[in-house]
Amino acid sequence: KAGVTQTPRYLIKTRGQQVTLSCSPISGHRSVSWYQQTPGQGLQFLFEYFSETQRNKGNFPGRFSGRQFSNSRSEMNVSTLELGDSALYLCASSLVSTGGYEQYFGPGTRLTVT
Amino acid sequence: GENVEQHPSTLSVQEGDSAVIKCTYSDSASNYFPWYKQELGKRPQLIIDIRSNVGEKKDQRIAVTLNKTAKHFSLHITETQPEDSAVYFCAASGRGGADGLTFGKGTHLIIQP
Numbered sequence: 243k244a245g246v247t248q249t250p251r252y253l254i255k256t257r258g259q260q261v262t263l264s265c266s267p268i269s270g271h272r273s274v275s276w277y278q279q280t281p282g283q284g285l286q287f288l289f290e291y292f293s294e295t296q297r298n299k300g301n302f303p304g305r306f307s308g309r310q311f312s313n314s315r316s317e318m319n320v321s322t323l324e325l326g327d328s329a330l331y332l333c334a335s336s337l338v339s340t341g342g343y344e345q346y347f348g349p350g351t352r353l354t355v356t
Numbered sequence: 357g358e359n360v361e362q363h364p365s366t367l368s369v370q371e372g373d374s375a376v377i378k379c380t381y382s383d384s385a386s387n388y389f390p391w392y393k394q395e396l397g398k399r400p401q402l403i404i405d406i407r408s409n410v411g412e413k414k415d416q417r418i419a420v421t422l423n424k425t426a427k428h429f430s431l432h433i434t435e436t437q438p439e440d441s442a443v444y445f446c447a448a449s450g451r452g453g454a455d456g457l458t459f460g461k462g463t464h465l466i467i468q469p
Contacts, residue, residue, distance in 0.1 A: 287456035347399040
């Protein structure tokens with residue numbers, strides 16, 4: 243069974259631009275969660291999508307948004323990029339909603355904002 | 357919301373010795389506690405997890421213990437090997453699983469030959 247995939251793997255953007263990241267979960271998994279990883283803040287939860295609905299959200303500004311499609315693939319969008327948005331963005335898929343179920347991570351998208 | 361503290365931030369042990377990493381959590385409703393291993397430049401990998409109705413779980417050289425009363429859980433690695441060198445993260449699923457995972461800051465485990 244193929245693992246979680248993310249595209250693109252690397253991105254360089256300029257302040258003020260917007261970016262869209264994509265995540266394809268493990269086949270059969272219906273939940274996709276997004277996390278931001280930085281050296282200073284560690285791994286922080288952004289949001290979770292389950293059956294095309296945002297189920298819960300972390301403490302990030304509204305510039306961070308996402309969606310999920312009927313095939314469970316998910317996209318994350320960041321608008322009006324800031325230097326502090328430079329990070330590794332990881333998605334994780336789970337068979338059902340995250341509560342108490344194993345989450346498997348993708349390789350991440352490394353976003354650099356200049 | 358949930359808050360997870362992880363100690364130590366760096367742990368150096370001799371090959372063959374045991375390593376213990378400790379985490380505490382704040383939300384008594386948290387019910388799921390996974391541990392992830394992340395090697396440099398790679399994705400976090402789930403290595404073991406425990407649910408709140410269990411006190412201990414083992415998988416070969418790795419074990420996790422949970423003390424719900426004290427709200428802490430620990431990762432134990434026995435007979436450490438060079439390939440155990442990595443950053444280890446603990447996490448907790450807050451509000452009985454309704455929230456996403458809250459992670460500790462990570463422990464850099466170094467296995468000395």
